[in-house]
Amino acid sequence: xxxxxxxxxxxxxxxxxxxxxxxxGHEVSVEFDIHDRVTAEAVTLFGPDLILAPFLKRAIxxxxxxxxxxxxxxxxxxxxxxxxxxxWAILNSEVAWGVTVLQATAExxxxxxxxxxxxxxxxxxxxxxxxxxxxxxxVSAVLESIAYFPDYCSRHxxxxxxxxxxxxxxxxxPALRGQEARIDxxxxxxxxxxxxxxxxxxxxxxxxxxxxxQVRVYNAKPYPALGAPxxxxxxxxxxxxxxxxxxxxxxxxxxxxxNPIKRPLAQLFPECLSLSLLDASPVxxxxxxxxxxxxxxxxxVYNGALDTESCIRLREAWLMxxxxxxxxxILMGGHDFFCNGLDLNAIEAAESPADTSWANIxxxxxxxxxxxxxxxxxxxxxxxxxxxxxxxxxxxxxxxxWARKGVILNPHYKNMGNLYGxxxxxxxxPRRMGNTRLLDRRLPLGSxxxxxxGFIDRELSPADFDAQIxxxxxxxxxxxxxxxxxxxxxxxxxxxxxxxxxxxxxTEELKQMQRNFYGFDASYHVARAHFVxxxxxxxxxxxxxxxxxxxx
Ligand code: COA
Ligand code: THG
Numbered sequence: 244x245x246x247x248x249x250x251x252x253x254x255x256x257x258x259x260x261x262x263x264x265x266x267x268g269h270e271v272s273v274e275f276d277i278h279d280r281v282t283a284e285a286v287t288l289f290g291p292d293l294i295l296a297p298f299l300k301r302a303i304x305x306x307x308x309x310x311x312x313x314x315x316x317x318x319x320x321x322x323x324x325x326x327x328x329x330x331w332a333i334l335n336s337e338v339a340w341g342v343t344v345l346q347a348t349a350e351x352x353x354x355x356x357x358x359x360x361x362x363x364x365x366x367x368x369x370x371x372x373x374x375x376x377x378x379x380x381x382v383s384a385v386l387e388s389i390a391y392f393p394d395y396c397s398r399h400x401x402x403x404x405x406x407x408x409x410x411x412x413x414x415x416x417p418a419l420r421g422q423e424a425r426i427d428x429x430x431x432x433x434x435x436x437x438x439x440x441x442x443x444x445x446x447x448x449x450x451x452x453x454x455x456x457q458v459r460v461y462n463a464k465p466y467p468a469l470g471a472p473x474x475x476x477x478x479x480x481x482x483x484x485x486x487x488x489x490x491x492x493x494x495x496x497x498x499x500x501x502n503p504i505k506r507p508l509a510q511l512f513p514e515c516l517s518l519s520l521l522d523a524s525p526v527x528x529x530x531x532x533x534x535x536x537x538x539x540x541x542x543x544v545y546n547g548a549l550d551t552e553s554c555i556r557l558r559e560a561w562l563m564x565x566x567x568x569x570x571x572x573i574l575m576g577g578h579d580f581f582c583n584g585l586d587l588n589a590i591e592a593a594e595s596p597a598d599t600s601w602a603n604i605x606x607x608x609x610x611x612x613x614x615x616x617x618x619x620x621x622x623x624x625x626x627x628x629x630x631x632x633x634x635x636x637x638x639x640x641x642x643x644x645w646a647r648k649g650v651i652l653n654p655h656y657k658n659m660g661n662l663y664g665x666x667x668x669x670x671x672x673p674r675r676m677g678n679t680r681l682l683d684r685r686l687p688l689g690s691x692x693x694x695x696x697g698f699i700d701r702e703l704s705p706a707d708f709d710a711q712i713x714x715x716x717x718x719x720x721x722x723x724x725x726x727x728x729x730x731x732x733x734x735x736x737x738x739x740x741x742x743x744x745x746x747x748x749x750t751e752e753l754k755q756m757q758r759n760f761y762g763f764d765a766s767y768h769v770a771r772a773h774f775v776x777x778x779x780x781x782x783x784x785x786x787x788x789x790x791x792x793x794x795x
Contacts, residue, residue: 244269244270244292244293244389244392245269245270245272245289245290245291245292246264246269246270246271246272246291246292246293246294246295246389247271247272247273247274247285247286247289247291247293247294247295247790248260248261248271248272248273248274248294248295248296248297249274249275249276249282249285249294249295249296249299249303249313250273250274250275250276250296250297250298250299251275251276251298251299251300251301252275252298252780253273253275253787254298255373255374255378255629255651256297256298256316256373256374256377256378256381257273257297257298258651258653258687259378259381259382259649259651259687259689260295260297260316260381260382260385261273261687262651262687262688262689262692263382263385263386263689264295264385264389266689266691266692267386267389269389272285272289272291272787272788272789272790273783273787273788273789274289274783274788274790275780275782275783276296276299276300276301277779277780277781277782277783279304279307282303282304282307283304283306283307285783285788285790285791286307286310286311288790288791288795289789289790289795291311292311292392293311293312293313293314293392294307294311294312294313294314295313295314295316295385296313296314296315296316296347297316297381297385298316299315300326302351303315303347305349308346308347308348312346312395313346313347314344314345314346314347314357314385314388315344315345315346315347315352315354316342316343316344316381316384316385317342317343317344317345317352318342318373318377318381319332319340319341319342319343319352319413320340320341320343320359320361320412320413321341321343321356321359321405321408321410321411321412321413322405322408322411322412322413322414323343323352323413323414323415323416324351324352324353324413324414324415324416325351325352325415325416325417325418326418327416327417327418327419328416329369329372329373329377329442330369330419330442330443331416331419331442332364333364333369333372333438333441333442334419334424334438334439334442336438337364338363338364339361339362339363339364340361340362340364340376341359341360341361341362341380342359342360342377342380342381342384343356343358343359343384343413344356344357344358344359344384344385344387344388345357345402345405346402352415353405354402354405355401355402355403355404355405356402356403356404356405356408357384357387357388357391357402358384358385358387358388358391359384360380360381360383360384360387361380362376362377362379362380363376364376366437366441367441368440368441368444368445368461368462369441369442369443369444369445370444370445370446370579371578371579374579374628374629375579375705378649379649379705382649419442419443420447421443421447421448421449421450421459422450424439424442424443424449425439425449425450425451426439426440426449426451428472428473428485428486428487429472429473429488430488431487431488432487432488432489432490433465433487433489433490433491433492436463436487436492437463437464437465437492440460440461440463440492440494441463443459444461444462444463445461445546447459448460448461448497448498448505453483453497453508453512454512454514456499457500458497458498458499458511459497459498460494460496460497461494461495461496461497461498461505461545462482462494462495462496462545463492463493463494463495464492464493464495464525464526465490465491465492465493466479466484466490466491466492466493466521466525466526467490467491467525468484468486468490468491468521469486469490469491470486470491471486472486472487472488473485473486474486475518476491476518476519476521477518477519477520477521478508478509478515478516478518478519478520478521479493479520479521479522479523479525479526480493480495480523480526480527480528481495481507481508481509481510482494482495482496482507482508482509482526483508483515483518484521493525493526494508495507495508495526495545496508496545497511498511499511503775503776503777504588504591504592504775504776505545505546505588506588506589506592507545510589510592528541528542528543528544528545528553528577529541529542529553529556529557529560531560531563531564533567533569534713534716534717535717535720536569536570536571536717536720536721537569537570537571537572537573537713537716537717537720538564538567538569538571538572538573539573539575539625539709539712539713540557540560540561540564540572540573540574540575541575541576541577542557542560542574542575542576542577542582543576543577543578543579544577544582546579546580546583547576547577547579547580547581547582547583547584547628547629547630547631547634548583548584548585548586548587548588548589549582549583549584549585549586549603549607549633549634549637550585550586550589550603551586551589551599551602551603551606553586554603554606554607554609554610555606555609557610558606558609558610558613561574561610561613561614561617562613565617565619565620569620569720570620570621570720570725570729571620571621571622571623571716571719571720572617572620572621572622572623573622573623573624573625573712573716574614574622574623574624574625574637574638574641575625575627575709575712576624576625576626576627576628576630576634576638577627577628578627578628579628580628580629580630580631580634581624581626581627581628581629581630581634581635581638581650582630582631582633582634582635582637582638583629583630583631583632583633583634584607584631584632584633584634584636584637584666585600585603585604585607585632585633586603587659587771587774587775588775589603590603590771591771591772591775591776596768596771597760597761597768600756600760600767601756601757601760601761604633604665604753604756605753607633607637607665607666608665608666608667608749608752608753610637610640611636611637611640611666611667612667612745612749614637614640614641615640615667615736615745616736616745618732618733618736620729621642621643621719621720621725621728621729621732622640622641622642622643623641623642623643623644623645623716624637624638624639624640624641624643624644624645625645625646625708625712626638626644626645626646626647626650626652626699627647627650627708627709628647628650629650629651629652629653630650630652630653630654631652631653632653632654632655632656632659632662632664633656633664633665633666635652635653635654636654636664636665636666636667636668636671636672637666639666639667639668639671639672639675640666640667640671642732643700643701644698644699644700644701645699645700645701645702645703645712645715646690646693646699646701646702646703647690647702647703647704647705647708648690648691648702648703648704648705649689649690649705650689650690650693651687651688651689651690652687652688652689652690652693652698652699653687653688654672654681654682654688654698655681655682655683655684655685656682657682657683657685658685658770658784659767659770659771659774660759660765660766660767660768660769660770660771661759661764661766661767661770662756662759662767662770663752663755663756663758663759664682664752664756665749665752665753665756666752667745667748667749667752668682668752669748669751669752670739670743670745670748675697675698676696676697676698681696681698684786685784685786686786686787690702701715703715
């Protein structure tokens, strides 16, 4: 089938559906929802059988939904309507929720239902639910809908009008903005404060007042402390600890006024530095655990963005873990993301973005170098969440890569203003794949294709990810072939080093990066500013809008 994905942006859910539908053999092309006229042009150029809208904020014009079926993926249960579906589900403490594929009609989200899928709610931020539960349910509901399509065309099947749906529990709910569901620090308990913040995290962010100023807050976790409700109890891991009436929460990030850039609170308010320093361990993104012959190093940084300081701390933690008598050391990443490379928000907010980029990439390369120089044991990158740009090549610095089935990788740099990239990709990528084609393809890579191409070594089912990783890594560490594999790796590293030292790869890559950061062509700085400021798209990139390729 020819499927045109119409979307506000190519977000993780849209990328996952793009990958799944392509994997099923469908011909998929993407158009950003920029203007009705441009959408109409895309339909004429591509001639799709149907339109799929996984992430759309505007109405599809009548001329289009009358001419071909347009399937809207709504992150709510049947009957639910409105642009803030998940936000309400979290605030209302729903225990089960769902996604619904409905056909676009004149009234928003009121069209007939093609398919729906349920999931259990988890106590997490909206964006985290969106990236996992919503995404998995969406894949199932979309594939079910697509399977009905032949019968729909031959009129043997039709979607169910909402009024005929047997259990229509959802309802129409208004848009929920940041200033609504305000936190009442004197009355709200910890669970309520968390729900209010999480229902607006990653966007738009719940509004609160800190140091006499209105801010939007993100990245909240419960923190074991007590105090007068609303009191700022201290600072931990770059964030603030604030008392509720039955406990306390830690707030990691915020943004001020109209500035769209989220920053750690300690970076945003110098006032934080006068507060007392509390124990960081309950909220530290970097932590180590050990299971027999296997060590696991987690780094659960917000949005997978690894700033200079985090690279340095992570490298130190890795070196500490290397002191332990383990045979396999696993780089775990975070729950939501494995890693997304350099912290572009920190870079954009810096006095000198060029100098900060340079410091960040050098710290990242130090980290990669340390991973590759760990030759006394085997190293494994375990990807529960997605990885992008430098974050994917960080994983490549380990001996093996195992990923959750459904992970989306973006192993390329060029979308960020033709950035050359480093992290020793010029050494690791050709060794692993035999070529560097992925860099120019610029498309998301699903775990299944990644396994087929040899970018990853193993796909694991989504349930109990950490437990599976531990069990399988322990099995590996105790396997008869382990000692041979380790000595092969040591030999390979020594041969490679003699052939061309790591330092040479690094120098060559960084020479290009220096040009990206300090040269005449400012493309990287422009692309980064658009990315962090979330500038609306003005066109769909050619690698996505295949129907706009010359000769299509
Ligand atoms: N440095 C700094 N930040 C980085 C980064 C890097 N290297 N790489 C990624 N990020 C940030 C992105 O800026 C983004 O920030 P955000 O938290 O402010 O959105 C975040 O990491 C995730 O990256 P993105 O590529 O946008 O991933 P995503 O697609 O998984 O997440 C949504 C975005 C869709 C979850 C979010 O926009 C949202 O909550 N939307 C509402 C969805 C919804 O309910 N829609 C219903 C209407 S149909
Ligand atoms: N039919 C048609 N087009 C559609 C949908 C449809 N486009 C996508 C849409 N479903 C996805 N869902 C919604 C539902 C409601 C709103 C927006 C997207 C909405 N928006 C408010 C408005 O437009 O005034 C305000 C939005 C805001 O404040 O963010 O209510 O079923 N043809």
